[in-house]
Amino acid sequence: MAARNTLRRSLLYVPGSSQRFLDKSRSLAADCLTYDLEDSVTPHMKAEARSLVRRAIDQPTPNQIRERAVRINSVDSGLALADLTEVLQSPNLTTIVIPKVNSASDLTFVTDVITHTLYQQPQETQRPPISLLALVESAKSLTNLTQITSSTPLLQGLIFAAEDFALDLSLTRTPSLTEFLFARSAIATAARAADLPSTIDLVCTSYKSDKGDGSPPLALEEECRDGRRLGFNGKQCIHPTQVKVANDIFGPDAEELVWAVRVVVADEKAAGQGRGAWTLDGKMIDVPVAMKAKGIMKKGEACGVDVGALRREWEHQEPE
Incomplete structure (x- = not known):
């Protein structure tokens, strides 16, 4: 069974193809530091990124980081097996983020690969249990939430990918985020119904200060509070400056x-x-x-x- 980490106030993505960013990430303090092999990595860099991320996970976890995860490529991409085969070799890996989860079969595939890979490893290998976080990015995934959340005991949470969802439905993102209200409510409700500990909200695309003092933009704080009101207990971050705001708002004041x-x-x-x-x-x-x-x-x-x-x-x- 997966260890149930109930504190993922901030999930910060780190490009897996950048050694500089991977090194810098060791000084950060996000609840869930996620090395990315998907969107931030160009196709010709995928293989190198796997090796860089594997070496990063092999290093001891810094004290201020609660959890380190890897976002693999989607099952439909044909790259997920290679990603899993590489990163599962690290005894420090605890969490895998799966993008574009459209049906239960995506998580079943990942679970089967994990089971098979770990079975092949020496029995004396000491490693933590594996947890899965699933990204909801399409109309199809939204309609299959009940099956997705019951597909594997390794699943610990749902993550809402607003930009891909907007692309799938031809939506235009607005500052109010009202166009995502149904999807966000459905995700938070499905996660609660399945007793999943983590519901992680959309990315705030604004990260540069609009106040002149270098502090995060007001839009980030507003989005975090809005997400918390809808039942989310964490937020995806794309820049280190977003982490503290997410941690503060999704933690008790x-x-x-x-x-x-x-x-x-x-x-x-x-x-x-x-x-x-x-x-x-x-x-x-x-x-x-x-x-x-x-x-x-x-x-x-x-x-x-x-x-x-x-x-x-x-x-x-x-x-x-």
């Missing part, structure tokens, strides 16, 4: 954490009193709200927040 701790502390006392529902700050708290608060605390801990200190600060919180 300070005010939200305080609320969650107050709810959990008071709910424990309410349960001891036999109360299934109670109020806090004039608002009703019942089981679903308490569960949400516990989830926020868990995410805070995963993000490195000292939740224990917050609990001690609010240990006197009582249910109203």
Whole structure:
């Protein structure tokens, strides 16, 4: 079974054909650093990129990077088998991102290759389990979401590829992103229904500062907040400057954490009193709200927040 990494606030793509970018990526701090063999690599560089990425994965994982992944080429491209055969030789590989997943058979193929390749390796080889993330990029993939999400136990999340989706449906991307509302809602809902831990939203194509101080553009923050409201818990990034914004917005903020701790502390006392529902700050708290608060605390801990200190600060919180 795949290890279930539930913290992919930022998924940063690194071109697999650039040794300079691969070296620089070791100093970055994205939750999921993804070496790309697909869109950012020209056809004549595919073979070299495989070798460069393989060498990059073979190096120890830097402490500030939670996860390293490889985006292979699509199954339909005919290049996926060569990509998998190369990168699966690294004992450090944990995650594979599969583009253009149109049907369950795409993930079944990848799973079969993984199973066969790992079976061929020496049994004493110590390696982490493999996780899969699937890119949803077409109308066909959207209509096949139920089959896709149930196709393999290795699947951990869905990623929305807006530009390819817009190409497939002849859509024009607008700043409001309303043309993607149905697709994004369907993806977030399908991932939740299948109990997949990661739902990763579209790329923000704006990365150069529009404020004159070098800070990320406002559009990135707006897109992250919009994605979070729709049920996504992470964002694809194409530039290192986008990572911090994604990490901040898709992680619990300070005010939200305080609320969650107050709810959990008071709910424990309410349960001891036999109360299934109670109020806090004039608002009703019942089981679903308490569960949400516990989830926020868990995410805070995963993000490195000292939740224990917050609990001690609010240990006197009582249910109203």
